[in-house]
Amino acid sequence: MSRVGRVERTTKETSVTVQIDLDGTGAVEVSTGVGFFDHMLDQLGRHGLFDLSVKTEGDLHIDSHHTIEDTALALGAAFRQALGDKRGITRFADASVPLDESLARVTVDLSGRPYLVHSEPAGMAPMIGSYDTTMTRHILESFVAQAQVALHVDVPYGRNAHHIVECQFKALARALRYASEIDPRQTGVPSTKGAL
C-alpha cells in the first residue's frame, strides 16, 4: 500500500505542487525561490525519511510571504492525503533535536483536529536571507490547518536565529516520521472512536 499525497494549488499569487511519500528514504527535491525555506523543507524530508518534491512559483516581487504560506498549506494537505484512513499508524510521537546552543521539542498527534501550540525565544533576528523569522509560526499554523494534526513546538532556549528555526524543522521531521510510521501491532485505526 503506497502512502503518497500529491497536491497542486494555484492562485493569482502562487502556483504550488507538492508530492510526499511517507515511506520514502529522504529523497528531496525542493524549489521555492526562498533559499532558507528550501533548506528547511530539505530538513523535513531528510530527517522524516519522506520522499518530498516541492515546486513553488510565487509572487516574490512582493515578498516571500505568499510563497512560504501557500507551500506550507499544500504540504499539510499532501501529508493528510498520504495518511489516508490512518490504519495502522503510530499516531502520537515526540522528538527533541538540538542544534548547537538551540533545542526544539516537538510533540504531535495525528488526531484529525488542527491545533498548534508554539513557543520560541523572543528577540530573534528578523530575517534569515529572504526568510522572515515570524513565518516559522505561520508555516506551522498553515501546515496544521491542512494536515489536521495537534502540534506542540517548543524552543526553550536558543540564540542564533538560523539554529532556532532549523532545529524546529528537524524535530518536526522526526516527530512526523515516528507518528506516521506503521506500528506492526496496530491492526486498525488507533482511536477508540474507530476513526481519525
Ligand SMILES: [Mn+2]
Ligand atoms: Mn499569511
